[in-house]
Amino acid sequence: MAEEPLLGGVELGGTKCVCLIGTREGAIRAQTQVPTGRDAAATLRQIEDVLGKLRSVHGPFAALGIASFGPLELRRESPGYGRIGSTSKEGWTDCDLAGFFSSRFRCGMGLSTDVIGAALAEGRWGAARGLSDFAYVTVGTGVGVGLVAAGKPLHGWHHPELGHVRVPRLPGDSFPGVCRFHGDCVEGLASGPAIEARSGAPPAELRPDSPVWDTVAHALAQLAHVLVLATGPQRILIGGGVMSAQPQLFAGVRSRLRASLNGYMRIESVPGGLEAYLVPPGLGVHAGPLGALALAAEALAGGRP
Numbered sequence: 410m411a412e413e414p415l416l417g418g419v420e421l422g423g424t425k426c427v428c429l430i431g432t433r434e435g436a437i438r439a440q441t442q443v444p445t446g447r448d449a450a451a452t453l454r455q456i457e458d459v460l461g462k463l464r465s466v467h468g469p470f471a472a473l474g475i476a477s478f479g480p481l482e483l484r485r486e487s488p489g490y491g492r493i494g495s496t497s498k499e500g501w502t503d504c505d506l507a508g509f510f511s512s513r514f515r516c517g518m519g520l521s522t523d524v525i526g527a528a529l530a531e532g533r534w535g536a537a538r539g540l541s542d543f544a545y546v547t548v549g550t551g552v553g554v555g556l557v558a559a560g561k562p563l564h565g566w567h568h569p570e571l572g573h574v575r576v577p578r579l580p581g582d583s584f585p586g587v588c589r590f591h592g593d594c595v596e597g598l599a600s601g602p603a604i605e606a607r608s609g610a611p612p613a614e615l616r617p618d619s620p621v622w623d624t625v626a627h628a629l630a631q632l633a634h635v636l637v638l639a640t641g642p643q644r645i646l647i648g649g650g651v652m653s654a655q656p657q658l659f660a661g662v663r664s665r666l667r668a669s670l671n672g673y674m675r676i677e678s679v680p681g682g683l684e685a686y687l688v689p690p691g692l693g694v695h696a697g698p699l700g701a702l703a704l705a706a707e708a709l710a711g712g713r714p
Contacts, residue, residue: 418705419456420701421477422549430470437699443455443459449500460514474701475519478498480567483522483564484566490507518705524545525555526555527697529557531691531696543646544644544646545646545690548647551600553571573596574635575591576632607624631669633666647687652689
């Protein structure tokens with residue numbers, strides 16, 4: 410029997426980079442992480458070293474998946490393919506991820522955003538199995554959205570950046586937001602840095618009954634409202650560090666989404682109701698890292714995420 414090919418993966422996040430090695434079935438053999446520093450070149454050298462060590466211990470990988478924070482140029486015909494765009498992560502704008510990894514690892518490579526990778530992982534192994542149209546939202550250092558439509562990741566001349574959409578504010582909320590591009594977009598209002606700037610404490614340290622969660626739930630419900638009306642997903646998954654640390658947020662987001670839609674689109678008629686429609690990722694905190702493996706699996710199979 411042929412030995413199962415191993416896949417390498419890198420999830421480049423705003424705070425940390427997770428490096429792992431695993432299989433096409435989503436089994437993680439080993440993983441480690443390095444901080445996402447402001448010096449992109451130095452961080453990438455650390456990742457290269459970690460991947461080399463994983464490979465020396467577990468064997469070569471047949472394909473490599475890179476799931477990165479964005480914005481990211483995903484048009485293969487573009488001369489800037491695989492480069493990070495005007496990101497809020499200091500030191501990473503115009504970083505050439507495709508060039509760096511392809512020059513150092515001679516294997517098939519799948520590259521996409523971290524949220525698209527996580528969406529593909531949820532479609533393969535998690536809470537979106539069997540669905541052709543769904544959304545994966547991450548709420549952490551930033552707010553990102555990965556969309557799958559008709560079984561394929563959705564992007565045109567750029568991938569969706571719905572974390573930066575401006576939404577109606579909660580009445581009376583004057584917080585300016587922390588997004589350096591847009592101020593009070595969803596990311597500027599509901600990301601981990603926004604919550605800490607507003608409250609003075611990291612999300613994990615706040616009490617579940619803190620008033621800050623009303624504003625966060627409102628912003629995320631408005632984002633979900635946009636998703637429901639724009640793409641009609643069969644399910645919305647919301648993951649990331651903020652949601653995993655404060656799971657009571659789901660009830661608030663659902664109730665505010667219900668109120669925002671106000672009887673339109675008959676959202677309560679979806680199978681299982683809102684409790685089965687707007688849910689945590691089935692893969693939990695592993696959705697992001699497994700997104701990198703999902704991209705590697707797509708590359709190995711000859712698909713293009």
